[in-house]
Amino acid sequence: MLTLSNITVELDKQPILSLGDIALPYGQLNVLAGPSGAGKSTFLHTVSGQLKLTQGLVHWQGQSLFDLNESARSQWRSKNVGFIFQDFHLIPSLSALDNVILQHSFSHWRIPNELRQQALVLLKQFGVKDVHKNIGQFSRGEKQRIALARALSGSPAIILADEPTASLDKENAEFVIQQLKAQADLGKFVLAVSHDPLVIGQASQILYLERGVIQDESMDAA
Amino acid sequence: MNPWMLLKAWYRQYTWPCVIFIALFSVALSLGVALLSQERAIKQSSANVSDQFDLIIGAPGSKIDLVLDIAFLQTGFLETVPTHVWHDLLDDERVKWFAPVVLGDGYAGSPIIGTTQPLLASIYGETENFPNIHSAFVGANVELKAGQIFQPQHGMLESSDEDEAEEHTHHVDYQVVRKLPITGTPWDNAILVPVEATWAVHGLGDGHAEDEHEGHEHGVHEGHEHEKHEGHEHEEHKGYGYEEHEEHDHEREGHNEVEHLGTFDEHDPLKPVSAFIVKPITIASAYGLRSDFSNNETQGVFPAEVMVTLYALMGDARALMSQITLICEALVMLSLVFGIAALFALFKREFAILRTIGATRSYLLLSVWMFVFSLMAVGLLVGMVLATLEVQWISYMLSNKVQFNIEATLGGKDWLFALAVLLVGSVLALLPALFVYRVSNEKLMQSI
Numbered sequence: 001m002l003t004l005s006n007i008t009v010e011l012d013k014q015p016i017l018s019l020g021d022i023a024l025p026y027g028q029l030n031v032l033a034g035p036s037g038a039g040k041s042t043f044l045h046t047v048s049g050q051l052k053l054t055q056g057l058v059h060w061q062g063q064s065l066f067d068l069n070e071s072a073r074s075q076w077r078s079k080n081v082g083f084i085f086q087d088f089h090l091i092p093s094l095s096a097l098d099n100v101i102l103q104h105s106f107s108h109w110r111i112p113n114e115l116r117q118q119a120l121v122l123l124k125q126f127g128v129k130d131v132h133k134n135i136g137q138f139s140r141g142e143k144q145r146i147a148l149a150r151a152l153s154g155s156p157a158i159i160l161a162d163e164p165t166a167s168l169d170k171e172n173a174e175f176v177i178q179q180l181k182a183q184a185d186l187g188k189f190v191l192a193v194s195h196d197p198l199v200i201g202q203a204s205q206i207l208y209l210e211r212g213v214i215q216d217e218s219m220d221a222a
Numbered sequence: 223m224n225p226w227m228l229l230k231a232w233y234r235q236y237t238w239p240c241v242i243f244i245a246l247f248s249v250a251l252s253l254g255v256a257l258l259s260q261e262r263a264i265k266q267s268s269a270n271v272s273d274q275f276d277l278i279i280g281a282p283g284s285k286i287d288l289v290l291d292i293a294f295l296q297t298g299f300l301e302t303v304p305t306h307v308w309h310d311l312l313d314d315e316r317v318k319w320f321a322p323v324v325l326g327d328g329y330a331g332s333p334i335i336g337t338t339q340p341l342l343a344s345i346y347g348e349t350e351n352f353p354n355i356h357s358a359f360v361g362a363n364v365e366l367k368a369g370q371i372f373q374p375q376h377g378m379l380e381s382s383d384e385d386e387a388e389e390h391t392h393h394v395d396y397q398v399v400r401k402l403p404i405t406g407t408p409w410d411n412a413i414l415v416p417v418e419a420t421w422a423v424h425g426l427g428d429g430h431a432e433d434e435h436e437g438h439e440h441g442v443h444e445g446h447e448h449e450k451h452e453g454h455e456h457e458e459h460k461g462y463g464y465e466e467h468e469e470h471d472h473e474r475e476g477h478n479e480v481e482h483l484g485t486f487d488e489h490d491p492l493k494p495v496s497a498f499i500v501k502p503i504t505i506a507s508a509y510g511l512r513s514d515f516s517n518n519e520t521q522g523v524f525p526a527e528v529m530v531t532l533y534a535l536m537g538d539a540r541a542l543m544s545q546i547t548l549i550c551e552a553l554v555m556l557s558l559v560f561g562i563a564a565l566f567a568l569f570k571r572e573f574a575i576l577r578t579i580g581a582t583r584s585y586l587l588l589s590v591w592m593f594v595f596s597l598m599a600v601g602l603l604v605g606m607v608l609a610t611l612e613v614q615w616i617s618y619m620l621s622n623k624v625q626f627n628i629e630a631t632l633g634g635k636d637w638l639f640a641l642a643v644l645l646v647g648s649v650l651a652l653l654p655a656l657f658v659y660r661v662s663n664e665k666l667m668q669s670i
C-alpha cells in the first residue's frame with residue numbers, strides 16, 4: 001500500500017501539490033488523470049522520493065520514504081521503482097540491452113549475470129530483436145518496449161508510468177497497457193499518469209488531480 | 223558503482239567534441255613539453271661544445287661574441303689579438319698548451335680556421351700535424367673529400383696595410399689531407415689549415431723569421447699563383463708570401479716540415495690572430511691567466527662562465543615559455559569545463575533520467591569527473607607521443623641550423639610536468655562534476 005498523509009509540495013515557493021490522505025493498493029492498475037499542469041508528474045516524482053515534501057508523509061508498505069536520506073532514496077528507487085516515460089527517455093548511444101541494464105551499474109561494479117539474462121529475456125519477450133543495436137535505430141513502439149524492459153529489469157515492486165502511451169499508436173499502446181496490467185496482476189504497485197481512454201478504461205482506480213488537489217479519489221473504474 | 227557503461231555512451235555520443243578536445247589538449251601540452259625539453263637540450267649540447275675550451279684569449283669586447291665566434295664558430299667579426307700575446311703565452315709556464323685561431327676565410331659555407339696542431343689534438347683527437355702549409359683537415363660535415371683541392375673564398379681578415387694585403391691575397395689552393403672524426407660540435411663544419419697559411423693567403427707572410435725560411439718547405443706549387451705574383455716577388459722579401467720559396471721547392475721536396483708548421487719562437491715575426499685557445503695547467507693557473515690577460519689589449523674568457531650568463535638569459539625565456547604553456551593548457555581545460563557547464567541544459571535531461579532511474583549524486587559526480595579526466599589523460603598520452611616526435615623534429619631542424627648536435631629526449635622532468643598538468647586537470651575536472659553533483663532535483667525534474 002502507498003499511503004500519503006497530508007502532503008504539501010512546493011516548487012519555487014509555489015504550492016504545486018496539496019494532498020489529503022490517500023491510499024493506493026498494490027496489485028491493481030492505478031491511474032492518475034488531470035489537465036496539463038495539474039501536478040501529475042510532480043506527484044510521481046514525490047512518491048518516488050525525488051522531490052522533497054514541504055509537509056506530510058509518504059509510506060510504502062508502512063515504511064516512511066523520507067526517513068531515508070537522499071542517497072538512500074536513490075538506492076531505494078534503483079531497487080524498487082521502475083519508471084516509464086512518455087518520451088521513453090532512453091540513453092542515446094547505448095544499445096537496447098545496455099539501456100536496460102545501465103541502472104544496475106549504479107550499484108554494481110559488474111552487472112550480475114542473472115540481471116543480464118533477465119534483461120535479455122524481457123527484451124525477447126517484448127519482441128526487441130537486435131538487442132545490441134544502438135537505441136537510435138529503433139522505432140517508437142520498440143523504444144517504449146525497451147523502456148518497459150528497463151522498468152521491469154531487476155523486478156522492482158513499484159511501476160510508475162508518466163503518460164506511457166501518449167506517443168504510441170494504438171497497437172503499441174495496448175501492448176504497454178497489457179504489460180502494466182500483467183505487472184499489477186503479479187501483485188506489484190502500478191500507477192500510470194494518463195489521459196488516454198485506453199488506459200483509463202483498464203484502470204482499477206482513478207485519481208483525478210486538478211491544480212494539485214485530488215478531486216475524487218475513490219473513483220472505482222472497474 | 224561502475225560509471226564505465228555511461229562513459230562509453232558519452233564517448234560515442236560526443237565523439238567529435240572529445241576528439242577535438244583531445245587534439246587541442248595534446249597539441250598544447252606537446253608544444254610546451256617539447257619546448258622545455260628542447261631548451262634543456264640546447265643548454266646541455268652547447269655546454270658540451272663550450273666545455274672543450276677552458277680559456278679563450280681574444281681582443282677586448284663582448285665576451286659572448288668571443289665565445290660564440292670561437293667555440294661555436296659563428297661568423298662574426300673579431301678584432302685581432304696583438305702578436306706579442308703569442309710570445310707571452312710561449313713563455314708562460316702556467317700554459318699546458320695553446321693554439322691560435324684565425325678566422326676570416328671560408329669555403330662553401332664552412333669556416334676556414336688557421337690553427338696549430340694542439341687544437342687538432344684537443345678537439346678531434348688528431349695526433350698528426352699538417353703535413354705542409356697547403357694541407358687542410360676537414361670536419362666530418364664539410365662537403366670535401368680527402369685529396370680534393372679547393373680555393374678559399376676571401377674573408378675579412380684585415381691586414382695592417384690594405385694595399386699590401388690586396389696584392390697578396392692569393393688564390394691559394396688547399397688540399398684536403400683527411401676528414402676529421404665527428405665531434406657533434408660546430409667544429410664538424412670547420413676546415414682546419416695551418417695558421418701560417420691563413421696569414422700567407424692574406425699577404426701577411428707565414429710568420430716565420432726570414433732567415434729560417436730558406437730551410438723551410440712550404441709545398442706551394444700553384445703555377446698560376448706564382449705567375450700572378452711574380453711582379454711583387456722582389457719587393458716582398460719580408461717573408462710574407464710563398465713565392466719566394468717556390469724556386470726552392472724542388473730542392474726541398476722531401477724535407478720534413480711537420481716539425482716546423484705551427485712551431486714558433488720569440489724571433490719569429492708572428493702575425494695577428496683572432497683568438498687563442500689556452501689549456502692552463504691548473505684551475506689556479508686558469509684564473510691567473512685570465513686576470514693577466516684581461517687588460518686593454520686582450521681579455522681572457524672562460525666559455526663555461528659565459529654560457530652560464532647565456533643560460534640565465536635563456537632561463538628567463540624558459541620561465542616565460544612554461545608560463546605560456548601552462549596558460550594554454552589551462553585555457554584548453556577551462557574551455558572543456560565551461561563547455562560542459564554551458565551545455566548543461568543539453569545534459570540536464572539525461573541527468574534527470576539517470577537520477578530518476580536511481581543514479582545517486584555520487585555516481586553522477588564520479589561519471590562526469592571520470593569523463594573529463596579520461597579525456598585529459600588520453601590527451602596527455604597523445605601529447606607526450608606528439609612531444610617525442612616534435613622534439614626529434616625540432617632537434618633535427620635546430621642541429622642543422624646551429625651546426626651542432628642537439629639531442630633532446632623526453633626525461634623524467636617532462637613527465638613530471640605532464641603529470642602536474644594532469645593533476646591540475648583532475649582538480650579542474652571536479653568543477654563540472656561538482657556542478658552536476660550540486661544541482662537540485664527540483665531543477666532537474668523540470669526537464670522530464
Ligand SMILES: Nc1ncnc2c1ncn2[C@@H]1O[C@H](COP(=O)(O)OP(=O)(O)OP(=O)(O)O)[C@@H](O)[C@H]1O
Nearest residue numbers: 011012016035036037038039040041042664665668
Ligand atoms: N521543478 C519545478 N520547479 C518549479 N515549478 C515546477 C517544477 N516542476 C513543475 N512545476 C510546475 O508545477 C506545475 C505542475 O507540473 P507538472 O509537471 O507536475 O504537471 P503535469 O500535471 O505533469 O502536466 P503535464 O500533463 O503537462 O505533464 C506546473 O505549473 C509546473 O509549471
Ligand SMILES: [Mg+2]
Nearest residue numbers: 040041042162
Ligand atoms: Mg507531466
